Amino acid sequence: MNPIVSAVTDRVIERSRPSRGAYLALIEREAATAIRRPNLGCANLAHAYAGTDEDRDAMKADGGMNIGIVTAYNDMLSAHAVYYRYPELMKLWAREVGATAQVAGGVPAMCDGVTQGYPGMELSLFSRDTIALSTAIALSHGTFEGAALLGICDKIVPGLLMGALRFGHLPMILIPGGPMPTGLPNKAKAAVRERYAEGLAEREELLDAEIAAYHTKGTCTFYGTANTNQMMMEVMGLHMPGAAFVNPGTKLRQQLTRAAVHTLARIGARGDDYRPLGHCVDEKAIVNAAVGLLATGGSTNHLLHVPAIARAAGIVIDWDDFDHLSRAVPLIARVYPNGSADVNAFEAAGGMPYVIRELIGSGHLHADIPTVAGGDLSAYGYAPSLQGDTLSWAEAGETGDDTILRPPSAPFSHDGGMRILAGNIGRACIKVSAVERERWTIEAPARVFTDQLDVLEAFKAGELERDVVVVVRFQGPRANGMPELHKLTPPLGVLQNRGFKVALVTDGRMSGASGKVPCAIHCSPEALLDGAIGKIRDGDLIRVNAAAGTLEALVDADEWAARPIAAAPPPAVGMGRELFAMFRGLADEAEKGASAVLAAAML
CATH class of the missing domain: 3.50.30.80 (IlvD/EDD C-terminal domain-like)
Structure with a gap:
């Protein structure tokens, strides 16, 4: 390992020893004593099974995993509109491996792009805490042996993880939907925005440019918080390998989701490769998240989100750790706004399989973490493809475009962003x-x-x-x-x-x-x-x-x-902001993650 990455990891492990120990004791106790389906009363089970017809007998027999689907679907947010049919398909794929699936609950998914510059944006960060609470409610019924987390954008992935980690004795996989195909290039869109700010473009021109950029279902194509989330899930080993940036509506995207359902059924407590979320998200995985952020020039919002996710798992990482890592981690990706390419071009140039393979090879990423896909992180240096209907992975090649991706030996910058x-x-x-x-x-x-x-x-x-x-x-x-x-x-x-x-x-x-x-x-x-x-x-x-x-x-x-x-x-009112006074009153400082629920829970 790179000596600075290794030293930061050691500091995080030592600093976290009491809180991480308490967390692991919690999830071990939950695994042994928490409410589980075989122990629920008959009336309780009847309520849980009443909403399904096709799977009721299988659930009653209790022969396989029941997967809880926590979904951030809505069709106002392009990245989450793709999830509309996912639960229906996931139930079919669960049956293929003797499992069942139910939608455990929904979580809010607001779009910062819609609320940007308006009062609703003041609810944005605390939507993350609301999502964490909603995830906990969804998983609180004791009727699931594993969970699939459907979310992509800014506060949704961190919120899902913050809530899910309190049920860390369960195996869980995050399932992305992928970025929209490329529309108007981000640089051209930004140029119209600046012209409009100078009074040199009319509103109609600006609106046409924005619609040409954000033009269909999928994640926005610039490398903001949403796509940084997907990068982070890959370097933490919480996706199927290479799932982050495959476009929606493609056969490959569908087969990766199918594989995630099959894998989730395999890594449950009843299987032969039990991989609970709380063990997958360990100190090395959190350091990997920070390294990936720096190596790819990702979103500043993760200076809040990574510490908050870590705290939910009993891990303490601070800004000094990021600062030390930034001086050791090379910048190997240029994706807009740090370059002209969008995430589709990044994916075509090699994407996350290339990034992970190279950063493991240079000693900047910990390969020895337990991933949801089985094995360690080295499997994420392989890119997925289809041979007919068969999903397979092949080792990432060299960069397809050295203006977008470079090896750590010849980076865009020798330190992080x-x-x-x-x-x-x-x-x-x-x-x-x-x-x-x-x-x-x-x-x-x-x-x-x-x-x-x-x-x-x-x-x-x-x-x-x-x-x-x-x-x-x-x-x-x-x-x-x-x-x-x-x-x-x-x-x-x-x-x-x-x-x-x-x-x-x-x-x-x-x-x-x-x-x-x-x-x-x-x-x-x-x-x-x-x-x-x-x-x-x-x-x-x-x-x-x-x-x-x-x-x-x-x-x-x-x-x-x-x-x-x-x-x-004075505190603002209107647009529901007054309802979040409790969150504002409890929130802790930015370096700890700016969370109210974690502060209130004394985590």
Whole structure:
């Protein structure tokens, strides 16, 4: 193993020893004593079986696994619309191996792309906690020996895992739906967005461009949080190998889902290869998730999601671990917004089988983790294909396009795409994989806002036509649910294109598609918790230095210490935001995952 990856893994294991031990004891106790179908009362079983006709006799005989399907299906969200027929087909495939399947429950699946820049986005991060709770409710009936988790997008996969890991004695497989075919290239779409921000394009042109980019069922094709989720499930060994980026509606996609159902039936407690989820998600798998994130230039949202998933399994990973890993893990993929290619081109160039094979070979990924497919992670260095109707895997070849994928020996960058910043403003993270190196350090006067819409108005009024560090605060989990501020990307990009030095500093989030403008995000402590970001005043000179890992207000130390925190705006109401006051009140800091349910459960 790479010595830094090995050292970080050792630290995570040692730091997690008490909590991981308690977690493993929990799932072992649940495996031995939890409610199971043979122990349920007859009336309880009758209720559980009443909704099915074809499988009732098989369930009554209790001869095989009953698979609980937890689905994020809705047809408002393109990535999840593909799941419409999945349960129906999965029931057929379960019968092929003597198992049965039922839809255990549904979880919400909101689309950040729809709510971006609007009040509904303030529910986005806490939808992850809601999904975790919904998953727990779905699995609470004690009638399932395993579970298939159907989810793809931003908060859905982390939420599914956070809930499912509390039932870690059960085997589970995550089943993706795949990305939509390529439409209008992401770079062309971004160019229209910037032209619209400058007033050079009409709304109709912008709408046509957006619809041409997001044009059918499947995951969006840029490498944002949704597709980073799929990468992460592969390097953690929680998908069928090579399942992440196969397009919906193809025979290969269907056969991979069929294989997942068959595999799930095989790895149950009654089979000969028991692989419970809680043992598959171990410390090495969590480090693999972080390494994959850095090696592929993935979404900054996973600086929240990976720590939260880890905590649900009794594992503690922090931003310092990511920072150390980032200095050792090579960037071997360029996918938009870190390059011009989309995920379909990435898949065609070799995709995840190539990435995993190469990173195992260079000692950056732990191969020795228990995966849901059987064996270890080395099986994920093989790409799936069909020979007639027969599914098989072949070892990944060399990169099909070295502008998209390169070996660790000749990477795009010798270190990863993230940095942790620290200074008198607090701790924050920054994604630098798409930022030109000459923009890694920005020093400019601050302009302070408490609402992203005010930033847009200031831009339109010409008030930001200068070197500027835009500070948007009271955007943390306790303040307003930590919305993404992706609407700021086009105007800040326009200012940068005009030759100004521009950066963003915020205790909120940027999109998983954040790109060329340096953004110090997730600033912690947040302003509402007396974080020093609340001390910044208009005109303060701010230095964001990704190279040195610093985030500083260049203000006299005595004056800085004496400054009060600015007053917080009142809590927003409407669009259901008031219903999430409990989540805001309980949420912990960004570095721990910004979760209310994990904080409340003292995990």
